[in-house]
Amino acid sequence: MQALMMNTQLMISSILRHADKNFPDSEIVSVTADNPRHRHTYKDFANRSRQLANALVELGAKFGDRIGTLAWNDYRHLELYYGVSGSGMVCHTINPKLFPEQVNYIINHAEDRFLFVDLLVVPLLEALKDHLPKVEGYIILTDEAHMPKTTLPNVMCYETLLSKQSTSFEWPEFDENTASAMCYTSGTTGNPKGVVYSHRSTVLHALGGSMPDVVAASYKETTLPIVPMFHVNAWGAPYAALMAGSKMVMPGPKMADGESLQNLIETEKVTFSSGVPTIWLGLLDYLEKTGKTIPSMTRVSVGGAACPRTIIERFKHLHNIEVVQGWGMTETSPLGTIFCKKAGMDDLTEEELIDLQCLQGRGVFGIEMRIVDENNQELPWDGVAFGALKVRGPWVASGYYGLSQVPGSEGCPVDELGWFDTGDVATINPQGYLQITDRTKDVIKTGGEWVSSIEIENAAVSHPEVAEAAAIGRYHPKWTERPLLVVVLQADSSVSTEEIIEFLQNKLHKISMPDDVVFVEELPHTATGKLNKLALRKTLEDYQFPTK
Amino acid sequence: MQALMMNTQLMISSILRHADKNFPDSEIVSVTADNPRHRHTYKDFANRSRQLANALVELGAKFGDRIGTLAWNDYRHLELYYGVSGSGMVCHTINPKLFPEQVNYIINHAEDRFLFVDLLVVPLLEALKDHLPKVEGYIILTDEAHMPKTTLPNVMCYETLLSKQSTSFEWPEFDENTASAMCYTSGTTGNPKGVVYSHRSTVLHALGGSMPDVVAASYKETTLPIVPMFHVNAWGAPYAALMAGSKMVMPGPKMADGESLQNLIETEKVTFSSGVPTIWLGLLDYLEKTGKTIPSMTRVSVGGAACPRTIIERFKHLHNIEVVQGWGMTETSPLGTIFCKKAGMDDLTEEELIDLQCLQGRGVFGIEMRIVDENNQELPWDGVAFGALKVRGPWVASGYYGLSQVPGSEGCPVDELGWFDTGDVATINPQGYLQITDRTKDVIKTGGEWVSSIEIENAAVSHPEVAEAAAIGRYHPKWTERPLLVVVLQADSSVSTEEIIEFLQNKLHKISMPDDVVFVEELPHTATGKLNKLALRKTLEDYQFPTK
Numbered sequence A, B: 001m002q003a004l005m006m007n008t009q010l011m012i013s014s015i016l017r018h019a020d021k022n023f024p025d026s027e028i029v030s031v032t033a034d035n036p037r038h039r040h041t042y043k044d045f046a047n048r049s050r051q052l053a054n055a056l057v058e059l060g061a062k063f064g065d066r067i068g069t070l071a072w073n074d075y076r077h078l079e080l081y082y083g084v085s086g087s088g089m090v091c092h093t094i095n096p097k098l099f100p101e102q103v104n105y106i107i108n109h110a111e112d113r114f115l116f117v118d119l120l121v122v123p124l125l126e127a128l129k130d131h132l133p134k135v136e137g138y139i140i141l142t143d144e145a146h147m148p149k150t151t152l153p154n155v156m157c158y159e160t161l162l163s164k165q166s167t168s169f170e171w172p173e174f175d176e177n178t179a180s181a182m183c184y185t186s187g188t189t190g191n192p193k194g195v196v197y198s199h200r201s202t203v204l205h206a207l208g209g210s211m212p213d214v215v216a217a218s219y220k221e222t223t224l225p226i227v228p229m230f231h232v233n234a235w236g237a238p239y240a241a242l243m244a245g246s247k248m249v250m251p252g253p254k255m256a257d258g259e260s261l262q263n264l265i266e267t268e269k270v271t272f273s274s275g276v277p278t279i280w281l282g283l284l285d286y287l288e289k290t291g292k293t294i295p296s297m298t299r300v301s302v303g304g305a306a307c308p309r310t311i312i313e314r315f316k317h318l319h320n321i322e323v324v325q326g327w328g329m330t331e332t333s334p335l336g337t338i339f340c341k342k343a344g345m346d347d348l349t350e351e352e353l354i355d356l357q358c359l360q361g362r363g364v365f366g367i368e369m370r371i372v373d374e375n376n377q378e379l380p381w382d383g384v385a386f387g388a389l390k391v392r393g394p395w396v397a398s399g400y401y402g403l404s405q406v407p408g409s410e411g412c413p414v415d416e417l418g419w420f421d422t423g424d425v426a427t428i429n430p431q432g433y434l435q436i437t438d439r440t441k442d443v444i445k446t447g448g449e450w451v452s453s454i455e456i457e458n459a460a461v462s463h464p465e466v467a468e469a470a471a472i473g474r475y476h477p478k479w480t481e482r483p484l485l486v487v488v489l490q491a492d493s494s495v496s497t498e499e500i501i502e503f504l505q506n507k508l509h510k511i512s513m514p515d516d517v518v519f520v521e522e523l524p525h526t527a528t529g530k531l532n533k534l535a536l537r538k539t540l541e542d543y544q545f546p547t548k
């Protein structure tokens, strides 16, 4: 029997309309390349988004066209989020910090018709322009006064384009499963792959993510999304904040600079912020060095990589800030799990609580998860069994742009049962808290058992003279693979292989103990700063364990 | 361009699965006719819901069948919510306090195949049973020990039925627009009309309603839904609470009894509760009389009728409890608007804040609203213009069961533009706060202008000797209609018409001043306790204003 409810589609434009009608006075503060502190309101923002929609029509952009952005977190990028998606086009956010050949690959793969480009990214595109045959025009995100001299063809000025347009525009309503945005994965385990979000997935993700025990989006918050808008939609903040009427503070290009962040947080009274671990280490170090504080801040959310315990402890003890760790990926919009206490946990000691916060959190409503063994059989939630992590839900990708959409087939990440294979290896404890132990591609398979490379790395970096460490599996005639530890020492250190092995002795199970330690000057990283084990394995291709 | 996201359907069963996996230990405490304080956990509850699903299969209930419930707020009713809807059948909640002929009409109109009946409702159904030809069986919501002697045919015992079943059941996944539940309107303005909810509308309503600035559902809350589960799904609490892992306290049949409520709240440490104004008046009076307190409670939500200022003031001043008024209707699932402060309102005086709380709140994300004049032209949000309130959104009804689904046609509440006509008359202020001023059918049309009957009533009841008042429009040769005030005086009072008119003089605009006052012993009410102006107008059909 069919229900008798309205068939109202979940549209990104409805978030904007809600924000405009209910919170016209809420503020958006941005740092941009052309303005150290731009301020306007949701009302101004809604007007400008409609001007942008009219400008897109004038440019000749059509329903379904991919419109690329290479930009930082600021109000213009936010306008693109709403103006492009709201009009039925696809807002393709591109990470300008990827290697140039990756940026080139992505733009051509998505077939972007227009690129909206931050001032600082102009040189990169000038270098690539001859390899971008499908791009019809470049719109520079600035005003006439700041327009650069450039060799880019068909260049336009964003502010000039907008200024000619009317602020009236009726957002069209269409099928909620229409593509709204596109984002390529970080390329840690291979080439970046294109994820295509829908209006439906985006609105549901914003709803699920706004819940009180998830990110708790509220008019009371002033939110500073440090995680870039080219990185999985800044984890959904641009949608959740507008839905709730939060004041938004957008850090622009100065995302990783402790001084700028502290200043922004202090002067704008930021209460909540989100970012990857390295950002927080930088900020914490800056605060420690200068003795400055950020008293308005109450919570930070951390994800994208495991959050080191020290971040949680330093925020808690030095700044009375609660760290909320989440796990997710480009393919999950990104919200998968997030830390939150549960009923009955009020008696936990501070240490026990921090133990929990070091895990990756519990599943949010909307995401179902399971861990499976090599035969795709479900494993128990006992905190011990570990296997491939699979997820499903309305904001999980069903495939990649241009690759097979057939579950179970080559290129499609979804199995025959409808579960998305995350490529992560995890345990889940009896209370439902997830712990990522490794990536499937990085796990070390020794004598039929799986050893977590991350566990070895964590143990190694707890040595005071180890600056960074990577563990990879290398061929072993008897055990197939055994762990090899690759270490970068602190400057001036002269610790030996034996000392490191000795140090790890009672920290690791016998099976996880590295068979050897190799010292290097530096480790390879991906463009997003993650350890690049693919490259490391290649470098050490010919490595052989010493025969004892 | 189609997005590449999973087509996971929004299913009520996914709420249960989430609750079961993530909050197995969360508690559900119920008062039932056969147990003064039943306790179990989400885990037990999930098992029993699956037993119920198996029992329904055994009974022969099929996908789409309507399964009626006549029950109070307790765990068994909650199991019906999930077990019936989760299996793809329609959980039809029936208000046992309606007039018997209305109950009869509703059961036959919905063609319920089975009825799940609370012990206390057995006598009502015994009286009706011969007029319920489609009902194939009656399941009494109790255990074998408490089974009543009854003349009902095909009687079964709920606990016996469940105990035979396995706790394993795979919830089916199907189109999210499938009917999940059914509820008839209160019948204030005519015959009750059947609203048919979907899995989609229910899940979206729970998400939208759980938001931090809406109802803020959280694991931290202990929630007591006093609003009945036969009344618009207890305003969605059974879904929102399980989504968040809140402890639930279910008051059973003793919903309107101050002593029972105070005791439940105190012993179970309830923090949040929802109900209609009369419930709160009863509780407040009981607390005042006995000097008892409810210190665990921090918020109550009030809706279903305008919340008198005194409720807000007494809760605030005597108990430090925040009142959150919401507006909604059976057709809106029910959440339409709800009170919440906005950024920039921290400086409001307590009086100004209470003024705001007396309004019906702002639109929640998901519901769009507009007020229109008699030509369906949109009116401004200026707090002055008032017109017919129309809404749209994914949890708003598109029609009534058995009536026309064609927008704009007779029987269909949706206009040609896709807006649902609420039958309420309202203003919206510049900050987006709604004020219900009347029902379309009750508004008094005098000399081409609209006068709010509620405004007159509010003014009248502020007279210390007026117990209750109703204002209705009566025929006037010159003005078409003029207001007539009908008053019930406090016992022993002998206030005169002149004194009342004198009292209203500087409280009402001239156009709103009643032309006459009629005193009566009591006013007619609907089964849900609302003023029955339909009946009142009928009683006073022949009334004529005195010629001056």
Ligand SMILES: Nc1ncnc2c1ncn2[C@@H]1O[C@H](COP(=O)(O)OP(=O)(O)OP(=O)(O)O)[C@@H](O)[C@H]1O
Pocket (backbone or CB within 6 Å): A185, A186, A187, A188, A189, A190, A191, A192, A193, A302, A303, A304, A305, A306, A307, A325, A326, A327, A328, A329, A330, A331, A360, A422, A423, A424, A436, A439, A530
């Ligand atoms: N809190 C966390 N703890 C540990 N790992 C995390 C956490 N959050 C995210 N991750 C890791 O980041 C991954 C998602 O990153 P992202 O989507 O940016 O691309 P990538 O997986 O690094 O790149 P590619 O898929 O192209 O190889 C997850 O699969 C997981 O391995």
Ligand SMILES: Nc1ncnc2c1ncn2[C@@H]1O[C@H](COP(=O)(O)OP(=O)(O)OP(=O)(O)O)[C@@H](O)[C@H]1O
Pocket (backbone or CB within 6 Å): B185, B186, B187, B188, B189, B190, B191, B192, B193, B302, B303, B304, B305, B306, B307, B325, B326, B327, B328, B329, B330, B331, B360, B422, B423, B424, B436, B439, B530
């Ligand atoms: N906070 C509120 N303030 C004023 N009125 C309210 C409020 N909340 C609900 N109402 C009134 O209650 C109505 C919804 O009630 P409900 O769905 O129970 O059925 P009904 O309208 O009373 O009955 P019927 O539609 O059968 O005539 C709204 O249309 C509105 O008139």
Ligand SMILES: [Mg+2]
Pocket (backbone or CB within 6 Å): A185, A186, A189, A329, A423
């Ligand atoms: Mg990945």
Ligand SMILES: [Mg+2]
Pocket (backbone or CB within 6 Å): B185, B186, B189, B329, B423
């Ligand atoms: Mg009604």
